[in-house]
């Protein structure tokens with residue numbers, strides 16, 4: 525295994541689990557879908573882009589594609605209903621859909637603010653709401669929300685609206701964990717640092733170098749490194765872990781003053 529081709533040998537971590545994964549058309553979400561299937565899960569792979577079809581085709585019988593826009597509650601409800609219809613239950617919901625990027629700092633228009641908060645914060649609220657409703661009849665489950673290292677502090681290279689929406693996801697994670705823990709539902713979040721999903725492989729080298737250098741490990745992360753933590757949190761091995769946001773950032777947040 526090299527860092528450039530990061531893969532982990534499957535150990536059956538998610539054997540016989542059913543997972544709904546948003547943002548699974550590309551990037552980190554697609555790698556999560558691959559890893560979940562490799563670990564024994566069946567997955568409903570969802571995206572707004574149409575690329576969820578490619579992910580499902582790649583994964584074969586273990587995957588079902590579903591197109592849903594996470595800014596629309598009715599589409600989220602339909603996504604979980606489809607998961608229940610196809611697989612009979614939902615054990616895990618991995619909420620990865622997002623639109624990272626945007627203008628730095630407060631140089632932001634009202635439209636951009638609405639777009640960020642709508643996808644990240646509103647989308648996460650209703651994904652969690654309907655994930656819980658899909659899981660309760662089965663006796664519980666695990667939710668993993670995708671936040672960001674940007675949720676913790678000011679960074680001059682990141683949109684204020686994006687950071688604020690991601691900080692809201694950390695809060696939603698605790699709220700849902702607190703309300704539904706006694707009913708067997710665990711809710712956690714992953715906060716990635718700079719990670720080489722496809723779109724980040726083509727950003728200008730000058731910006732990439734600054735972002736890489738933020739990590740104590742002095743490098744970017746790989747989507748598989750995010751997927752591995754999501755898989756652990758979705759698995760029974762994390763049975764006493766709930767209500768937390770885990771930075772998966774090579775030590776970026778450890779260096780924040």
Ligand SMILES: NC(=O)c1ccc[n+]([C@@H]2O[C@H](COP(=O)([O-])OP(=O)(O)OC[C@H]3O[C@@H](n4cnc5c(N)ncnc54)[C@H](O)[C@@H]3O)[C@@H](O)[C@H]2O)c1
Nearest residue numbers: 547549550551552572573593594621622672716718719721
């Ligand atoms: N890559 C990073 O460096 C990084 C760092 C911190 C946090 N994150 C977070 O991790 C997640 C994945 O990041 P990525 O780099 O893979 O992003 P990406 O842009 O490569 O993939 C995001 C996916 O979400 C989908 N999506 C966007 N809006 C949607 C909507 N309204 N409804 C449904 N699907 C929608 C896109 O179509 C795409 O397939 C995001 O939530 C992002 O904010 C990423």
